[in-house]
Amino acid sequence: MRQRLTPSGGVEGDPPIDIQLTRRLYRAMVFARTYDRKGTALQKQGRLATYAPFEGQEAAQIGAAAGLQPNDWVVATYRDAALMWAQGYPWELLFAGRTGDERGGSPPEHVPVMPPSITVGGHMVHAVGLAWAEKLNGTGRIALTSFGDGATSEGDFHEAMNFAAVYDIGCIFFCQNNGYAISLPREMQTRSTSIAEKAIAYGMPGVQVDGNDLFAVYEAVHDAAERARAGGGPTLIEAVTYRIGPHTTSDDPKRYRSDDEVSEWKRRDPLERVRIYLSERGAWDEEWQATIEAEAAAEIDRAIELAENMPPLGPGEILDAMFETLPPHLERQRAELLENLT
């Protein structure tokens, strides 16, 4: 497993990014954690539908986005809000999706991020198709698809990896191995020693990195992205991390894992090691921490307000995005729907 930044803040070799970028990414991780904790809190208040927390996976998600170009595609899952946000998806739309509003799946025109996949695994083939389209159109853009350890057992993982390798598609397969697929531990998901080694069977490089290590994740994604952009084809990256929270707010993880295990992973917190690293270089202090926490809280609160103040879809609008133009049978059903609402 490749590691560049140790849990105690020490660096192996030259850091892959400078202090300014490290500070920006640390700040982004603070924003991500603020969003995530707020998500769980709001769900408990009944203001959001089921929420899937990602605490513990901030370095994996923020580091991965940092390794991409701003117009590269991201095709991710319901647990990837930080990754999606870092690639341009607005917080308020991520919240809107969780309040139960389809418009949460509609990012602004310039944002190259698909709405999150709720079914497990099926979205990986979409990323291959998107990257293929970019390759055919010669844009230099690539795609990154994010998924968990559980998704590697899905048939579409195989089909996506195989297609990408056969046609040399510039797609990065970014697995956040967070130890569990709901309750099923990684050891019961696959007999492979690592997830990264599965790449060998497809004829593509596979890299296993410490997923709580911002530098290692950034570097792996950056290298894979540059290789993909140059026509070098796909890469599988396994970021070994841990989901500190439950699968979703409707799950009790005490039924399948020990408190000791969780405590052990909390000691490998992805934010803390960056904080120590910055602090030792005079690039972090309490005051700055307080400032960015306040900024994060303000931005997340504003996003919640925007999401909650969106008026619900108007009468009949649930039919309006089934097709570009409403066909006659849906026109009739729309009229019937409106009649029944009055």
Next chain:
Amino acid sequence: MKVLTIARALNEALDVALEKDAQVMLLGEDVGRTGGVFRVTDGLQERHGAGRVVDTPVAESGIVGVAFGLAVGGMRPVAEMQFMGFSYPAFDQVINHVSRIRNRSRHRFTAPMVIRIPYGGGIGAAEHHSESAEAIYAHTPGLKVVVPATPYDAKGLLLAAINDPDPVVFCEPIRLYRSVKEEVPDGWYEVPIGEARVERTGEDITLITWGAMTTEVRGAATALEAEGVSVEVIDLRSLVPLDTDTIEASVEKTGRVVIVHEAPKTAGFGAEVAALIAERCLYSLEAPVRRVTGWDSVFPLKRSEHQYLPSVERIVRAARQTLET
């Protein structure tokens, strides 16, 4: 104008589309080097290159899912499933993603793509090669479902499907690929999706069908006309959207209806047509609506196909019963 079979007409449509629109590409198992198991894509890889007529790995979910990504990314993919029974592994992609992305993203992302699926029996094929699952696709919100029965419609509907801003499931009746020929215009023309074709007009009874069963229905109509019955035949061509106006006008005129399809009876698309008639023109009916369909059985193998497939005789018998009521 050339006289073409349905298979050749589809080939021409794909050729014309590849020629005209650089974003069009074909993907499927064996569509390139061998021109497809039914030779519908014959010669197209030679003409347009392996980058646009793509032989894929044997992976139906991957073919549809990758085509979906291509479509979202601005391409106009036409994916081929070799047989309808082989399209089932791709259901997840079709039902969970292809049909939904426009709604999921409120028009931000769309999947203008065509999924071509040879369907239907009568050729003595192995299991899974004779299915008629059009009702499952028609039941899925967000898909258009088209079934041509003539060479002219095959070409015009396929070009309309390729040009459509939404995903289209394009069902090709295997049995008719080479059994029907007619004059087909050169170049690009479209048959609008959502309009039925009135194959013959009549006053006494309406026979409603689509796809492969048009041949049997034509035979039944001819037999009935020999007995002095005036028969109207409607080929729906498009199941979603459905041309209810044409159905309604015909039922109001004849008051008697037989619906014919090859798929199993229960929850078949004929049930939808019958329910629409009941909702919209019940009082025009002079007799109960009858259905002549396949049975609720697995499609039988070669030696027993004749037990399953609706025949001219079965259709004529049902029509007579309807006329006598």
